Amino acid sequence: MKNLSKNKTGLQENYDAIVVGSGYGAGTSASRLSRMGLRVAVLERGQEILPGNFPKTLGDGLESFQADLGFTKLGNETALFDLHTNKGISVLVGCGIGGTSLINGNVMLHPDDRVFDTEFWPAALRKDRKDGLQEGYRRAEAMLTPATYPDDVKLAKLDAFRKSAKALGAEVVLPPINVTFEDRTEGNIPGMVQPACTLCGDCCSGCNVGSKNTIPMNYLPDAVDHGAEIFAGIQVHHIERDGDNWLIFYRDLDDDADGADLRTLSAPIVTLGAGTLGSTEILLRSKENGLDLSDQLGKGFSGNGDVIAFGYNCDEQVDAVGVGHPPIVDKAPVGPVIAGLIDLRDTENLDDGMVIQEGAIPSVLGPALPELMAGTGTFFGKDTDHGIRDFFAEKGRMLKSFALGAYTGSVNATMTYLVMAHDGSDGEMHLENDKLKIDWEDAGKRPVFQNISDTLKKATAALGGTYVDNPAWSKMLGRNLVSVHPLGGCSMGDNAENGTIDHKCRVFTGNSDEVHQGLYVCDGSALPRSLGVNPALTITAITERAMMLFALDYDRQFDTGISEKRQIRYASPDNDSV
Ligand SMILES: Cc1cc2nc3c(=O)[nH]c(=O)nc-3n(C[C@H](O)[C@H](O)[C@H](O)COP(=O)(O)OP(=O)(O)OC[C@H]3O[C@@H](n4cnc5c(N)ncnc54)[C@H](O)[C@@H]3O)c2cc1C
Ligand code: SF4
Structure with missing residues (x-):
């Protein structure tokens, strides 16, 4: 596959529209704005x-x-995995062309319908949810092409997960995931030809096969085919109004030292799609530099009720450590990182619902797992079964992992659980030394997290494993949460008294329902509450809807089908044709 991004020497001073970021919201905006004929x-x-x-x-x-x-900060500021630690909650996001789609678990679920009944959402969106929002979901699914795991090859992790489900009185369903399971020889809407998934399990460290339907496989090539120019290594700092234009102040991360004078670009239309942390940070800085914005900016943060936990050293093989591509070991297929779901959302009270998904750990972590899992299991774990025979079997499996590595013994018998639920969505973000910080101390002490922990303990007991919570959530470490689904901060509302942007993703000036001309936020930060399921599909659907409304407001048209500008591209690393 050839690069989508261009050399920065090609950057022009002015565009019709500038999109910041390149994940779900940004990629969708870039495709749709360029299909409208704008220079993006x-x-x-x-x-x-x-x-x-x-x-x-x-x-x-x-x-x-x-x-x-x-x-302190560790690592290169363009590195792929970007961890932010904060008071009460740490957040992991992706950094690269394609945003967090590069390292996510691919699951594309619709939230419980009741989520959109709640007053967190602007009235106009609630009213339009069966029409405009549904059309947004339809368009998003047509581009992202999610499919369920065909279940034609037996996966040990799914079999084990089915036992966990039974113990909870539930069943495993196969959720739609953004993975290509059969060679796609004709290409998708923008013409991407993709090889079939090899079931290597490494989706969360980036797909080396080309089968994962990340944003560089769909919305971004579509944008490029319609004239958009993509530039990597550019960090937007803040924006200012300049007559009819927006001035974008940025750093070239390949050239400019931290603290160097900022460079500028301009456009009459700007879409911020830098993710929940990125867009909120840019707008908070813009506010500090004099831009009028709602006082709600930074509020309404949610970690989407995320919990990650493990059933360590179970009584059966789970085969849930990725093998990479090309595979580093010859063993049974792992499967896509997430293939199964236990749906526990059918509760009387919306906020009591949760979903549980099973996961695979990427192969890059394999060498560290025997010691890491044994350490956390011993210090933070709770064994769910007992007896002398079981004790020796467990110790034997541990020794086997120490001696032979992660693909045997206790690590190979470890189940990863990922949970999404509802957490109150009332965290706050602010700037500290010009960097975004989340303030949400004690959120992890809310009853929902104990309830999740109790449920996962039952799921682990069905496999005879040692239940290990996220160690940061231990009592000793102060009940800190970890989220991979940060939401809110530039939340939608009816007006500036209860939101930062309106239902069309336009940014409020701070004065009632007045909005800034040409300024949009389209990403996870726009969502005013937890969804209780993986959010990427909804972020895309809400952006698709915002782009439909943008076209109406600016009297522009665009279609979303296969276009005559489509180029055939090959996702496989073995084929660099364009
Ligand atoms: C391990 C993991 C597993 C996940 N699994 C799933 C899943 O199965 N299903 C699901 O729905 N969701 C999943 N998610 C979450 C999902 O991927 C995110 O919710 C989604 O990608 C958010 O989309 P976004 O458009 O808000 O921003 P992102 O996709 O995060 O993109 C934002 C982009 O903006 C860039 N950026 C940030 N600041 C700046 C700046 N100042 N200047 C320029 N660029 C900037 C970032 O580098 C990034 O590329 C997972 C996340 C992780 C980490
Ligand atoms: S399982 Fe492997 S080949 Fe399949 S999508 Fe994930 S990383 Fe790609």
């Missing part, structure tokens, strides 16, 4: 990584990691 530039802080170049070893994984620990 996409500015992304991360680098472009093509299939075949995602991390393959523990060393690659460490090099691809950056962390903001509050007191």
